[in-house]
Amino acid sequence: MKTIFETLEMNEIQRQVQGYCASTLGKKRVDNLVIFDDVEDLDEALEKVNEAMKLISIQGRMPLGGLSDISLLLEKANRDGTLLGEDFLKVAHHLECIVSVKNYILASEVKTHFLQDLCDGLVENQHLLNEIQRCILPDGSVGDHASDHLYSVRKKIHQIQVNIRTKMDSLVKESKDILSIDQMTTKNDRLVLPVKSGYKNQLGGLIHAQSATGQTTYIEPEAVVVMNNQLSEMMMAEKAEVERILYVLSQLVKGNYYHFHFNLEILEELDFVFAKAQYGYQHDCCIPCIEEKGKFISLKEARHPLIDEKKVIANNIILRDHQMLLISGSNTGGKTVTLKTTGLLSLMALCGMPIPCLEATIPLFDQIYVDLGDEQSIEQSLSTFSSHMMKIIEILKVSTNQSLVILDEIGSGTDPQEGESLAEAILGRFLEIGSFVFASTHYGRLKTFAKEHPEILLASVSFDLDAMKPTYRLKLDSVGQSYAIEIAQLLGLDQDIVNQAQMIKREAMSEHEKLMEELEKKQEQLDLREHELTKLLSDNQKLEKQYQHQMHQLNKQKDELLQKAKDEANQLLLDAKENIDLVVETMKNSSLKQHEIIQAKHDLDQMKYLDEQDIIKQDHELTVGDHVKVTKMNREGDIVEVLKNHMVMVSLAGLNVKLHEDEVTFMHPQTKVKKVKKASLKKTTVKKTGTYEINVIGKRYEEAMSLVDKFLDDALVLGYPHVRVVHGMGTGALRNGIRRMLEKNKHVVSYRDGGPNEGGLGATLVYFE
Incomplete structure (x- = not known):
């Protein structure tokens, strides 16, 4: 038999909320959602979500990206086990997540109570985070500088290789x-x-x-x-030194075992709360008001959250001075949707979730009981009627005056006269129990029964006769018609049969009934027009709220930009004052002539041009042997040949590069005149072998990555078709880091391991476009 969560499709809501969770911790909490039985606990849960929704609306979601379940790692460390490099990366992400969460709350403009208390309970550990970041590289391997001994050993390994x-x-x-x-x-x-x-x-x-x-x-x-x-x-x-380092770090984790566990509990709660809040924010939900001994239900502009937002109809589902709501109307699904909406939204609220309403007040139900749809029991060989009856019998046994009972098409599935009688008797018993009942029917006799009992409020789901389709609009305190003949006509029933049915119906109706039918049709048309006007007003109010929010954001950005501009202007003014004071002091302490004073004033005028880039002008006439610097490549070399049209040939580490004289800066003349033989130049030129390489063996990870990145840029500028990067085998950290860099470089067509005479696994050959 289906549970209440399955019947009302609460499990689908849980699945959607889990999509907003940052970790498995939050997802498990969503899986374990239950109905609260204590109003104080429920109010606290809802207030946490309310605070989170306010934060999200102003500064976005809480940064929980680095959160993961590290409880197994903590247990391993607590038993003196040695964690792996990948484990320490998770621990580091956990510690970074704590810093991000605290900064998020600290930067908040919204005053929170419960969330602030939670975040105050988080324990930072900057020392452990620094140690992990110092010892463990981004790929999970232990870095060379994790200890002096490890650095020494790896240096010897490199030398032996x-x-x-x-x-x-x-x-x-x-x-x-x-x-x-x-x-x-x-x-x-x-x-x-x-x-x-x-x-x-x-x-x-x-x-x-x-x-x-x-x-x-x-x-x-x-x-x-x-x-x-x-x-x-x-x-x-x-290997022994790496294991020692990992063990020492593991002992540091063990020393903070309880802090980590407390942090995990708090972060799990925050993930859970913000997932519910993000769901509420995305679906325009409100925080329901829960009354412990509540005597009425009010769901204003309630929407079923699993129906397309563009198609869902918002209804006011209100049961204030009555105990039971009996819905009638056309047989087109509108009644069932209203009942499901009432049940699902009540269940969501009692589980501590925001609900898709404009405003909501719900009693603290001890339980929600539902009998919906065709739940025929094949296993027990029961008919649809029998299956429904068994469920209603069970509900009658367990429901109380604080229960919510939802019954769809009560008494259907059998002889109409007997069904009406049973339905009337069952509803009478629920009135005696005092349960909150939402039921639907198309029996005329039940409508008469409802009019005779002030505890029952009649409602109907309207039908648009002009468009010949249901509006799914709930009308309180009204009686609905089934519109069976009209719906049959819409579905394609032969027109002659439709005409005959309408004639039979008219002949069987009294004048009073005919008049009432006409009045109800007019009323439905008026209600439809009223709804359209109300919707337009509501849409305008929403647009106004969006406008106000956007104006708030723009004003905030404007204030920030203005403040930044003021700060920069003030700093420029301070700098200018210092320069002016310096010039004035110089003028006071020296006997300046008139032309010198004019020059000093000119210097002051020139201060505003300090940000302009200097234009390189070559005062020195470049000759063969001059030592120069190639500015854009940040490299130095010697001129080996002066060419026509202000071009020069510069030797950079054996590679001849043709450049314009404005692209180089003269450093100093040749220290030793040396004739360059063409034959020797030919031997050093790269064009003969087509190779260009860099060796980063023994370099620290970060230093090696920086060197290789610049090396690749230089190779592209110099036009090499392929290059070789020598990184050695070692732990594989350099090799893996370089491979990841190559994957991201759009100019790299392919790469491969070096061949037997190219360095083998200790080198990588890179090919450009």
């Missing part, structure tokens, strides 16, 4: 006659030489593999074996 590569390069040259390929390669993560199998005994060392044909044997030379063993020892030392 350089020595190994240098030695292997030397052996390749020495042993090229016995090699299958004139280059080194890798096997089992070791650098090896591909030796012709017939000469394998001529080169001492460890055999790692053999080619499929057996013609090549891959040997790690003996001299390199020793260095690789040293490398393995240093790798083990590095």
Whole structure:
């Protein structure tokens, strides 16, 4: 059997609210929504949402982006376990989230009580955050400078790797006659030489593999074996130091175990509250007023939250001086929507949520009982009528004078006379119990029963006869007609049958009934016009509110910009005063002549032009050998040739670049005259090999990223088709960071690992457009 949450589709509302949660913590809280049974607890929950909605309307959602459930990590640390680098990133995000939340509340223009108390309970830990950021890199690896010892070990590892590569390069040259390929390669993560199998005994060392044909044997030379063993020892030392650092950080987390748990509870509550508030803000909801012993229900301009906002009809659902609302009208779904809206909005309010109304007052119901739609029980072989009856019997047993009972088409599904009788008796019993009842019917006899009992308020769902369609507009204190013949005609029933049915109906009606029907139709048309006018007035009020809000935002921005301009102007004035005082003091302390005073005044006039960029003018006549600086590249080099049309050829680290003389700044003349031979120049030019590379092995992560970023920009300016970045293997942090940078660079077409003679996994080749 469906639960009340499923019947009223509250589970769909929960799913939507979860979409506004920043973490699984908030989502779990939304999953566990229940009806409050204490009015003080419910009022506090609703007031928290109210405060959050006010904050959201002015400064947006609370920044909870870094929030995640770190409870398992805390338990691991508390049991003296060692957290991983990725775990510490989550802890850091948690600490950063706390700072953001506190700043959000601190910057707020809205005075809050409950949310302020929650945020005051959050405990910051800047020391731990700084330690994590110092030791753990953004990719989760431990940085070189996490400790002096780690830095020293990694430096030695780098040096050994350089020595190994240098030695292997030397052996390749020495042993090229016995090699299958004139280059080194890798096997089992070791650098090896591909030796012709017939000469394998001529080169001492460890055999790692053999080619499929057996013609090549891959040997790690003996001299390199020793260095690789040293490398393995240093790798083990590095691993031990990394584990020590992670353990020390884990102990710091353990020391703040209880603070973290309290923080998690508070952040979970904030995520939960702001998710409900964001839902309320997006759906123009209000905070309902809950009365513990309330005797009336008032839902003004209530909308069903699961119906398209462009199609949903807002209704005033009010039961003030009555105990029961009996809705009649056409059989087009309007009655059921009204009942579902009443039930769902009441349930949302009792669960501490804002509801889509202009204004709402709801009693603190002890429970909501619903019998809606076709709930035939196939398992129990029960008919629709039997299924409804069983549910109503159960509701009669458990409902109280503080219960809300919703019954759709009570007494339907059986003989009309018997159904009317049963429905009348059941409604009578609910009147005796004192429950709040919202029911729908199309039985005429129940309408008469309602008129005889002052505790029952009649209502109807109107029907637009001109458009021949339901308006879904609820009219209180009115009796609705079924419009069965009109609806059948709209659905395509043969016109002759429609005419015959109308004739039979007219003949069976008394003059009084005919007159009442005409009056009801006129009343419906008037109500429709009144609703259109009311809607126009409401739309204008909403537009006025939006205008006021936008004006508030614009005035706020204007004030901020004006204040910023004033501050800048004041600072400029202070600077100008200081300069003026300096000039005046100079004039007082010296016997200036008239032309010198004029020059001083001119200097004052020139102050307003200080922001203009200086234009580089070349006073020196550039010659071969002059040392110059290339401004836009921030590099220095020597002029190797003076060309026509004010162009010069500058050598930058062996690369000749053709530049205009205005693009360089003269530094000093050549210190030693040296004739440049064309042959030697040709050897150093990059055009011969087409390669350009940078080596960042041993650099800190941030320094390496900055160097590579500038290197790529320079390579693009100089027109290289491809470059090589040497980063080494190490922990893989540099390699991974560089790969992420390349992914984001729109000028990079592709990249790959270096080949056997290109650095292998320790290098990356980059190709530009």
